[in-house]
Structure formats: C-alpha cells, structure tokens
Amino acid sequence: MRAGFPDFRLGTVLATSFTGTLSERHGDAVERIPTPQRLIDWLAVYGLAVDSCDAVELERARELRESIHAAATAAALQEALPESAVHVINECSAQGRAAAVLTPDGKRRWSLGPASRLEDALGVIAADTISVIAGERDGRLALCASPTCRAAFFDTSRSRTRKWCDMNTCGNRQKKARFHANRRTRSPGPAE
Numbered sequence: 001m002r003a004g005f006p007d008f009r010l011g012t013v014l015a016t017s018f019t020g021t022l023s024e025r026h027g028d029a030v031e032r033i034p035t036p037q038r039l040i041d042w043l044a045v046y047g048l049a050v051d052s053c054d055a056v057e058l059e060r061a062r063e064l065r066e067s068i069h070a071a072a073t074a075a076a077l078q079e080a081l082p083e084s085a086v087h088v089i090n091e092c093s094a095q096g097r098a099a100a101v102l103t104p105d106g107k108r109r110w111s112l113g114p115a116s117r118l119e120d121a122l123g124v125i126a127a128d129t130i131s132v133i134a135g136e137r138d139g140r141l142a143l144c145a146s147p148t149c150r151a152a153f154f155d156t157s158r159s160r161t162r163k164w165c166d167m168n169t170c171g172n173r174q175k176k177a178r179f180h181a182n183r184r185t186r187s188p189g190p191a192e
Contacts (some may be wrong), residue, residue: 001053008042009166013154015129016141017046019069020151020165022062027148033058039118045113047109048121057118064092066121068129072152075133089126096123146170 009032011017021032021042033039034054039061043050053061067088071081098120101111112120131137132154139156144165151165164170 004086009047010045011153011166012156013128013132013139014046014125015068015132016072016151016153016165018042018065018125019072021065022069023151023169024148025069026150031055033061043045043118043121048112048124049116050112050118050121051116052116055135058161060092061118061122063088064126069152071129071133072088073143073150074142076152081133092119092122093130094123096120098127100125144170 009017009020009023011020023030023032033042036055036058039058040050040053067082067085070085071089074081074085096119097113097117099111099113101109103109110124112124132141137154139154140160142153142155142162144151144153145163146165149165151170153162155162155164165192
C-alpha cells in the first residue's frame, strides 16, 4: 500500500472487487482509488498492469465502477437493470482489447497487449461484470447487510446465505456493535 491511502479491499471476483474501491457508500464514503496512480496500483494487484492513467481515464473508471455497482445492486434485488449502467458496462466491454491467456498451470490470465491501455483493463472488468450478472458463474449476487456499506458481492458459499461483503470489516463491525448493545441491555443500572 502506498502511504496515505486506505488499503484495498480485495476479493476473488474482479467485478465486485472493483466496486469495493469505494466503500461505505451509505456512511462516510472511503475512496480507495483517489488518484490515477492508485488506480494503476489496484489494476496491477489483479494482473491488469497498465502503462498509464490520467484524470479523465480515472473518471471513466469510476463511471464504470458506479455502473457495475448499480447493475449488481439491481441484479441482487432482482430488479430491472438500469439502462444507463448497462450502456456503460457494454461500451467498456466493447472498447477493451484484452485476450484471455491460459497459463502453464491451467489458470486464466488476461493479456492487455503491448500498449497496456486502461481501456483494455476496463474491458476485462466489464466483461467479468457481464459474466457475473448474466449468471454464468456458480454463485449469486448479494448486498452487504451493513447499513452503511450495502456493497454488492458475489456469494459462492455453499448455502449462498453470506451476509457481509467482508467478514473482517463489515461483519466484524456489525457483530461488535451487536455484542456491545447486548452488554448494555444486560448490565444493571445504577443502584437506587
């Protein structure tokens, strides 16, 4: 992590992890990609290293992020997908020129090509979003039960009943709050 920036909240699903670059959407929002360099850093963590990013491209990435969040939220709630979000996701997917590459150990990796353009990386994220929302993966979209977070996440648990986007942050925070509330209601008041 670069000094002065909040840690990335990393997950195993690219699309929903990308929406996690803005957390606590319904509380004190935390922007985890506040600068173009920070977006480059995040993409590198996911094997999507790009050569550069400017302020305009950062805004385009944030537009994609918010479109993914809107579409994933609608899908999790089984509502109609917002047309504007679908348009942005499809446009980014079409603009990207990345190729899936099979590694010697049988894994998929993305090759962005010799120029390593941001549009290519955003295209990979958009394509992943389409795969998730279209139901092409084993799992389901859900929303974090934390009232300040409400992040979309992809639940691959056996029962598909996961409640938190991240147990170490939102889940832990909610369980602590419940524990302290229960202690307050059980503790005797001042003696009279």
